[in-house]
Amino acid sequence: xxxxxxxxxxxxxxxxxxxxxGIVLNVHFERAINQNSPVYSIFNSLNEAIDYSRxxxxxxxxxxxxxxxxxxxxxxxxxxxxxxxxxxxxxASFSDE
Numbered sequence: 001x002x003x004x005x006x007x008x009x010x011x012x013x014x015x016x017x018x019x020x021x022g023i024v025l026n027v028h029f030e031r032a033i034n035q036n037s038p039v040y041s042i043f044n045s046l047n048e049a050i051d052y053s054r055x056x057x058x059x060x061x062x063x064x065x066x067x068x069x070x071x072x073x074x075x076x077x078x079x080x081x082x083x084x085x086x087x088x089x090x091x092a093s094f095s096d097e
Contacts, residue, residue: 001032005040007070013040014049015066019079029063043067046075053078 001024005013016025016039026037043049046067053065057080064079 001035001037001039004068004072005042007042010045011070012043012046012049012075013068014043014053015040015068016063017066019062019064019081025063029060050076050078 007013016027016029017023018025018031024032024039026032026039027041032039041049041052043052049065049067053067053076056063056065057078061080065077066074067076069075
């Protein structure tokens with residue numbers, strides 16, 4: 001699987017996985033089975049990534065998405081069980097306190 005991409009400013013990285021197994025998918029929605037599989041898609045904004053995710057979920061109910069910021073923090077999670085509701089992940093939920 002490819003390394004996490006270098007992101008600029010407001011860019012975000014989107015990662016796909018199978019809902020039932022959590023197996024990461026490449027950009028072609030195939031299981032990422034080798035080191036060189038491109039698994040991240042870069043978007044210029046969180047809204048672009050959300051729109052893309054929602055458009056895919058309309059046709060595919062077997063894929064979930066996570067969107068990361070440049071610090072590798074999850075900003076957003078979406079799965080087909082809840083396509084109309086955005087699930088923003090507050091950074092505070094990742095603290096060790």
